[in-house]
Each structure stands twice: as C-alpha cells, then as structure tokens.
Amino acid sequence: MKELLTAKRLTVEIASALLVLAIVMFVCSLIGSESISLKAVFARPGEPSEVNPDYEIFVRVRLPRVILACLVGAALGCAGVVFQAILRNPLADPYILGISSGAALGAIIAVLSGFSWTLWGRSPIAVFAFAGALGTVWLVWFIGRSAAKSNVTSLLLAGVVINAFFSAIIMFLTSVAKSQQVYSTIFWLMGNMTEEDFNVLWFSTLWVVFGIVALFYISPQLNVISFGSDDARSMGVNMLRTQTAAFAVAAAITSIAVSLSGLVGFVGLIVPHGVRLVFGPDHRRLIPLSGIVGAVFLVAADTLARTIVAPAQLPVGVVTAIVGGPFFLVLLFKYTKRIVL
Amino acid sequence: MDIIEVSHLSFGYSDTEVLRDISFKVKQGTFLAIAGPNGAGKSTLLNLLCAALKPKSGSINIDAAPIDSYSTRSLALKVAVVRQEFVPVFGFSVIETVLMGRMPHYNHRLFESRIDRQIATEAMEATDTARFAARPLVNLSGGERQRVFIARALAQDTDILLLDEPTSFLDLKHQVGIYDLLKAAQLQKGKTIAAVTHDINLAAQYADAALLLGQVQADSSGFWYGCPRDIFSPEQIERVFGVKIFSGTIGEEKFFMPLGKFAKFSGRIDTNINKNT
Numbered sequence: 001m002k003e004l005l006t007a008k009r010l011t012v013e014i015a016s017a018l019l020v021l022a023i024v025m026f027v028c029s030l031i032g033s034e035s036i037s038l039k040a041v042f043a044r045p046g047e048p049s050e051v052n053p054d055y056e057i058f059v060r061v062r063l064p065r066v067i068l069a070c071l072v073g074a075a076l077g078c079a080g081v082v083f084q085a086i087l088r089n090p091l092a093d094p095y096i097l098g099i100s101s102g103a104a105l106g107a108i109i110a111v112l113s114g115f116s117w118t119l120w121g122r123s124p125i126a127v128f129a130f131a132g133a134l135g136t137v138w139l140v141w142f143i144g145r146s147a148a149k150s151n152v153t154s155l156l157l158a159g160v161v162i163n164a165f166f167s168a169i170i171m172f173l174t175s176v177a178k179s180q181q182v183y184s185t186i187f188w189l190m191g192n193m194t195e196e197d198f199n200v201l202w203f204s205t206l207w208v209v210f211g212i213v214a215l216f217y218i219s220p221q222l223n224v225i226s227f228g229s230d231d232a233r234s235m236g237v238n239m240l241r242t243q244t245a246a247f248a249v250a251a252a253i254t255s256i257a258v259s260l261s262g263l264v265g266f267v268g269l270i271v272p273h274g275v276r277l278v279f280g281p282d283h284r285r286l287i288p289l290s291g292i293v294g295a296v297f298l299v300a301a302d303t304l305a306r307t308i309v310a311p312a313q314l315p316v317g318v319v320t321a322i323v324g325g326p327f328f329l330v331l332l333f334k335y336t337k338r339i340v341l
Numbered sequence: 342m343d344i345i346e347v348s349h350l351s352f353g354y355s356d357t358e359v360l361r362d363i364s365f366k367v368k369q370g371t372f373l374a375i376a377g378p379n380g381a382g383k384s385t386l387l388n389l390l391c392a393a394l395k396p397k398s399g400s401i402n403i404d405a406a407p408i409d410s411y412s413t414r415s416l417a418l419k420v421a422v423v424r425q426e427f428v429p430v431f432g433f434s435v436i437e438t439v440l441m442g443r444m445p446h447y448n449h450r451l452f453e454s455r456i457d458r459q460i461a462t463e464a465m466e467a468t469d470t471a472r473f474a475a476r477p478l479v480n481l482s483g484g485e486r487q488r489v490f491i492a493r494a495l496a497q498d499t500d501i502l503l504l505d506e507p508t509s510f511l512d513l514k515h516q517v518g519i520y521d522l523l524k525a526a527q528l529q530k531g532k533t534i535a536a537v538t539h540d541i542n543l544a545a546q547y548a549d550a551a552l553l554l555g556q557v558q559a560d561s562s563g564f565w566y567g568c569p570r571d572i573f574s575p576e577q578i579e580r581v582f583g584v585k586i587f588s589g590t591i592g593e594e595k596f597f598m599p600l601g602k603f604a605k606f607s608g609r610i611d612t613n614i615n616k617n618t
Contacts, residue, residue: 004436007452088430220451224441226429234391234424235497236417236445281431284451 005282013285017292024296025070028303029062033310036062065194067201068260069302069316070295073267075208075257077294080268081275081286082215082250085222086243089156090273091331094254095265097156098163099136103258105166106132108173126259133255136162141247204256211253212291218242219283226281264317266324267294273331343405344369344500344533345390350399352385359385361562362399365552369500372527373535374544374569377554378582381563383537386554387503390535391422404500417445421494423504428486432477435489439465439474442496464495468522484515491519495526502526504536508543516540520547541578542596545569555581570594 030038040054076094083092094100110128143158221242224232229239257264271294272286279285298316301323305314345367352360359382367373375383388394389401392408401408403419411419421442433441442464443457453461465471468488478486487507494502504523508516524547526532538544544551551572555563563581565572575588578597587598587606600606 004440004458005452010452090430217451220441220444220447223433223437224444226431226433227438227441228427228429230388230393230424231422231427233393233413234417234420234422235441236414238413276431280437281433282437 005284010285010288013279014288014292017289017296021070021292021296021299024299025066028299029058029066031303031307032057032062033307064198064201065302065306066299067205068194069299071201071205071208072257072261072264073271073294073296073298074212074291075253075294076264076267077271077275077290077292077297078212078215078287079250079254079257080294081272081283081290082222082246083268084272085225085283086246087156088226088228091269091328092156093266093268094250094258095263095268096163097137097140097159098161098166099133099140099159099251099254100258100263100265101163101166101170102136102139103129103133103255104263105170106130106135107259107262108170112173112177129259129262130255133258134251136166137247137251137254200260204260207256208253211249211256212287214249215246216284216287218246219287222246222283222287223281262315262317264298264320266320266328267298269331270320270324270327271297273327342369343367344403345535346400346402346405347390348400348402350389350401351397352382352389352394353397358557360389360554360564361557363562363564364399365566367533367535367550369533370527370531371533371550372524372548373533373550373552374541374548375535375537375552375554376539376541376544376573378556381554381556381581383554384505386552387422387505387535387537390501391420391503392416414445417497417499419499420501420503421497421499423487423490423494423502423507425505425509428479432479434475434477435470435481435492436461436465436474438478438489439470439492439496442493442498445497460498461492461496464492467495467525468492469518483510484512484518487511487515487519488522491522499532501533501535504534506537506539508538508540516543523547541573545573545594545596546591553577553581573597 030036034057036054036057040052041058080093083094083097084090106128107125109132110124113124140159140162143162221232221237224235224237225239225242232242233239254268272290275286275290275293279289298320301319302316305316305319308314343366345365347366348364350360350363351358363386375386377383385394389396390403390408392411395409403411403416408416439461440453440457443453443461446457462471465474468491470485470488470492473481473485478489481489487510491504491507494504502523507519507523511519520543523534523536527534536544536548548569551567551569553565553572555561555565557563565577565581570593573595575586575595575597578588579586582599584599584601587600588595589598590596598606
C-alpha cells in the first residue's frame, strides 16, 4: 500500500527536490555560448572583468538568469496547480485562463506609451504587466461568477473569451506601432529571460516564496474542493474564503512571473501533471513539489533556449510551447472522456 | 432529545414553491427516511438541513441551536452529508478520500494525526472498503464508491448523517448492504440518520421515522411525518406518487409494488389491491 503523507516524509521529499534543483541550477549556469571554467571563476573572485571574465559571466550574466528562470518556473508551476484545483479542471493554466494575455496587454500599452519612469527599480513594462495580469484575473473571476454562480465551465470560457479579446487588441496595437517597438514586444510576448538586477530578483523571490507558503497552508482545503463545492462545504471548508485566497495568491505570483519574463506558456500545465503522475493528487505535496519541479523545468528550458541556436537566443516561451502544445492535446484527449464540463 | 427541529420551513426557487410550512422533530439516534416523487423537494430539504440552502422562512435547529449560528466548520462537526455519486477529476485513493472526512477536526493542522488515521481505518472497516484502500476512486464500481463516501462521512464523526439516495444505481445486494451498514452506524454509534430514498420498501424495513413529501398544493403542504407504518399506507402512496400499487406485508411491515398499465398483474389490480393489508 502506498504510504500516507506525513510531515516527515514531505520534508524529505522537498529537501531532495531542492537538492536536485540546486544541482540543475549550478550545472546550467556553467553551460552557455561562452564556455567558462569553474576553476577560473573561483580563482580570483570579485576581480574586474578584464582580469577574470569567467567570474564576470558567471555572476553577472548566468547566475541572475538562472535564478530568474527558477523563480518564474516555481511561480507558474504552483499557480497552475492552484488554478486546476479551484476550477476543478486539469486543463486550467494561467496562460489558458487569459491572465498572461492581460499581462501582455499591459506591457504593450507601457511600451507604446513610451514611459520612462521606474517603480522600485522596475520598468513601466513590468509594472503594467503586473497590473494587467491582476486586472484580468479579477475580470475572469467576476465574469465567470456572475455568468453562472461558481460554475467551472463559465469561468474557463470567460478566460478564453478574454484571451481572444486581448489578443485582438494586442494585434491592433502592434500593427499601428513603430517597427522597432514591435520587435521588442513580440520577443517579450514569446516569453523572454533577460539578466535582471539582483535587487529585483531578491524582492520577487521573497514574494513568490511567501505566496507558495501561503498556498501550501490552504492545500488540505484544495484537496477537499476537488470533490466539488457542496462536498467541500459539508466537510467544513469555507468555499468563498478559500477560493478567493487561492485565486488572489495564485494570480499575484503569476503576475510577478509574467512581469519578469513575458509570456511563458504551458509550465503551469506540464509541471503539475508530471508531479501528479509521480506523487499523486494530494495538494500538500503538489504545491511545494510543483514549485520546485517548475523551477527545474524552466531553468533547463531556458538553458536550451540560450544555447540551441547560439550565439543567437530563442525566447524560452518558444521552447516551453513546443513541448507544451502537444502535451496539452494529449491531456485534452485523455480528460475529455472523463470530465463533465 | 430532539437533535433536528424544523419548524414552519418554506422554500422555493425563483418562481416555484417547493416546500411549504414543514415542521418536524427528529430524536437523536433515529433513522429517518425521506420519500416522495421526483421534484417534491427531497434533495432540497436535505440541502436545507446541511445549510447548503437558506430557508425562505421558518427555522431549522440542529442540536438546539439555529443552523445559521454554526460556522461552516462547526456545522461540519455536527452534520455529514453523502451526496449522489461524484467522481473527482484528480485520482485520489480510497484512503486519501476517507481521511478528508477528518478535515473539520484538523483545526489548522496540515497533516492527519494518528487518531485521524485510526478513525479513518475503522470507518473503512465498517464499510468493507479497507480491502481496496490504496486504489483510486475512479477504478471502483458504483457500489464500492458509494461505500467509500459513506466511510468518509463516518470518519467525519458527526451526530447526524444525511444521505441523498444512497442506493440509487446499486444492485439488490449492495442496496441491502448499504442499509445494513447505516443501521449498524445508527445502533452502535447512536447516529441520527436521514436518508432520501426512492425505495419505500427498504425504507419501511429500516427506518424508525418517515417523511413523505408530495407536491405543494393550494390546500395542502404535501407533507406527512410519522412512523413508517402510518405514513406508508397504500392509499397515501397511491395519492402522493400517482400510481396504482399492490401492497402486501412482510411481518409487521407493508411492502408496495407499483403496477403500470401494461404490467402483467395490472388487469387484476382492482380486485386484488389492498386485500392483503
């Protein structure tokens, strides 16, 4: 018989997953178009780049990028689990719900209006993307709820419609914009990792970790919600409070991820499914492990994206979409037999 | 002691009146059968009793306190509900599902204690589901799954157990199995059980109290409550369900056989009906 989950067992699993993540991050930060040697990096650390270019590349280029990929992957993986749980639909994902396109619209508006201010060291693009993502979540939630009370299908449908609508506006805006601006936004729309400032990284990491811990705290309730809202209520779960909290936190970490990296699709879909396949559907496991596995997945995908066509770079969203698209179709075939929408 | 007190309860959806002026009291440790034709409001009544719906007027008291004075969690410590079959989208196993019944007892814990696990194991043994504890719910038959949901409700360890047609879709053996199991829970643990059922015959054999719901009419609230022997009378059943029936007796209890226009026995029904009662 499969052993039951205990705090001790989960701690061991999380610790092992974190170890794997650390190894993957370390290895990936050594891989790149410029080959660097670890020996050289630590031979004379902290010296200017003319003396020790390896150190410069490792610390200023590779490390921030790997940390960023880790952060975005963890946020998207976790958000995917939570959206699937509260919508009771294994096909839900921040990208499919239209949250990402809301963020994209915000970013495009920021690019086209040519703002030059910064907020806490963030460019207007990131700030607008954050606002766009958060705004879309509330819009999807609001439309879905008022269209038919707590009906799962209408919520997904609202996401699809908003996605299409925002995409149309994005197309319109890009077609009237100047070509130079368009190029950078298109790259961003495909999901792009850039070397971020360490302050930004730490600040975002803090919030993402905080969000994941908060979601972990409501994971027993998410388990019960899988059985439907009536059952959840009769087992003592305050549906409105739990759903609101889960949606708000998942949306917030999605927004952080999107504002940092643009539209990276399918991470929130592939990762939770993989973890569920191996570790089962218990959300007390799914939430922390999807976060860590999401980080591993995106760090690896981003390493592939920046090396496969080196010295040029692919947006990481291209890599995840090429893997994720067929994966989504397989799931669609598998689940349409079983779930009643 | 009356653990459920319903007084002057009315409920309706936007334009249809479903329940009108219903009052009844249920003593602790009673097995109550709720019967009636489709659309008479049986499930609605059940949903009112677990606060999934709010009454239009009237009041419901659970354990001497108004139902709306309970928080979601504190009500879940008093009332467990087994609904008609619902398979979750994610592949939870039997034991994981039964352990979720302990949810209201968690009180900010994230993991089950040893006591929780022991109670869940007992519930699985009582329902004969321990054999397939590790199997995912989706791989079970309808009868097995129904027993798992009853196990989960037993693990919730409440005074009151509400069930919505627990034996629909089940074969004869499993129907009787479920009723035996519920009766055992009633007798051994002193649980109060209220089950919505279409099977008047089984209900008559097991229940201590019966509530018959019919359509609300201008001059009648379509509601009868009492001991099964009085409530399930041939005349009453024929009137409420609008079908001709043959009735006989097994020991002290009556049984009923509905007879449609083309039933083999139907031609002789007028001469035979009620002769045996």
